[in-house]
Amino acid sequence: MAQRPQGLATIAVHAGVPEGGNSPLTTPIVQSTTYRFESAAQVQAYQRGEGGLFMYSRDENPTVRAAEEAVARIEGAEAAVLFASGMGAMTTALLGLVSAGDEVIAASALYGGTYKLLRDVLSRFAVRLRPVAPEDLAKEVVERPAKLCVFESPTNPTLRIVDVARVAEACRKARAVSVIDSTFGPPVLQHPLESGVDVVMHSATKYLNGHSDHLLGVLLGARERIEPLRLLSRRLGAAVDPQAAYDLLRSLKTLPIRMERHCSNALRIATWLEAQPAVRRVYYPGLESHPDYTLARKQMSAFGGMVTFSLGDKERAFRFWDRQKLIARAASLGGTESISSLPILFSHTGYSREELARAGVDEGMVRLSVGLEDPEDLIADLSQALG
Ligand SMILES: Cc1ncc(COP(=O)(O)O)c(C=O)c1O
Known part of the structure; x- marks a missing residue:
């Protein structure tokens, strides 16, 4: 190496x-x-x-x-x-x-x-x-x-x-x-x-x-x-x-500095989401509630810019998703702009029920790629979309 x-x-x-x-x-x-x-x-x-x-x-x-x-x-x-x-x-x-x-x-x-x-x-x-x-x-x-x-x-x-x-x-x-x-x-x-x-x-x-x-x-x-x-x-x-x-x-050239902001924004949003009654579960390795928190701390210097959360069922997830204004409804991740996708319609479309279960994907899931915007603006958008 x-x-x-x-x-x-x-x-x-x-x-x-x-x-x-x-x-x-x-x-x-x-x-x-x-x-x-x-x-x-x-x-x-x-x-x-x-x-x-x-x-x-x-x-x-x-x-x-x-x-x-x-x-x-x-x-x-x-x-x-x-x-x-x-x-x-x-x-x-x-x-x-x-x-x-x-x-x-x-x-x-x-x-x-x-x-x-x-x-x-x-x-x-x-x-x-x-x-x-x-x-x-x-x-x-x-x-x-x-x-x-x-x-x-x-x-x-x-x-x-x-x-x-x-x-x-x-x-x-x-x-x-x-x-x-x-x-x-x-x-x-x-x-x-x-x-x-x-x-x-x-x-x-x-x-x-x-x-x-x-x-x-x-x-x-x-x-x-x-x-x-x-x-x-x-x-x-x-x-x-x-x-x-x-x-x-x-x-x-800007990867290290971009990652700092992706990670700090994501941690802030994950922490906020976890406190919302409408959110059934938040998946972010930087949260103590995450099953791999200890391993993530050992293996990673920060926890990344991706946050996934579940609203429990498909109807709630779709309604939330349609209401976002600032956060783009799109595939992909890792860009300067925040993007959200629904795993069952994007990365995991065409999976059988067994395959979805094996991948740990539920129908109420939303996957957020947290961008470089001001975190207050992202939280305001999430908040209004959650209703
Ligand atoms: C984890 C992961 N691996 C591989 C790929 C495929 O990469 P590309 O879209 O550049 O072909 C993607 C795309 O979304 C991805 O998220």
Whole structure:
């Protein structure tokens, strides 16, 4: 694992930026699909892997490379590969790490897109899915080993915290590859590679880019683990656009400071929600009432910007949802603006009753991605929508 020689805020501002001489202060956007060669000998030098040469932007691009270097430094990883979306990253990770006949242990509380990829697509290629409750992952991996274990922490939408070091250790013992989707816990909040996880994935569409304007994904880890996935990404083609990579680089500079505000706003809102008679239950790992509060305190430096709460039934949740004025009714999360979604209509649509129960999703749930607004204004909106 790569060392972080400076503080995260310093790295976030300076990583991936050209250095020295008369260089620009920001990273140039190389908006070209292809690159001119001087000679056949230079093509051969490129094919031998000599540095500083480029052929085609599905394979590599200087702006994308700079953004990869920045994300890797912030996450403390040796290597990173960027994708055109989080699902592009997850698809590449799974296709690169499992083969026909393999079994995958997947936490039952998993992002719907990843779960459906395993259930509906990889199953057609004889990859078997074994859903397991997040708290049982470590035990299950040791008792009934599988090729790969994929999980999230915090989970979506119940915000359960998985003991990352324990699961990583169990995977190492059982020779399973551990993959964490760390989208809800960006690098400022937790460091899964330091806990021993093999591959970290982010939907960089969310907090890393943070402005709801680009789809992006990333895989991070040791060089020997990530380079084969980079080669596979060239075959699969979910390449990221240089403009999106530039905007990611720019957004990363404010990631630590944005996360501070996301987290303080979320804690304030979760605390307020817990005191409202109309709210049946609040799920936020920074509340003492959360079942994983102690583990969250040990594993995370702050508790994230997501707050889920239940109003008990679908009718109440829908009524509340329709009445919001400032908070946007939309999918996704991690942007500057607050967004709320209804898990049964968004991330968990199409789940059977059993699948919803296994994922801990009830019909009265509302999931809030708390943005950077003044918390008083958000609370005023929630208050009027609760009626
Ligand atoms: C936890 C999590 N993982 C993965 C994804 C997929 O990422 P993308 O939408 O960038 O493909 C999402 C998207 O909502 C997500 O919330």
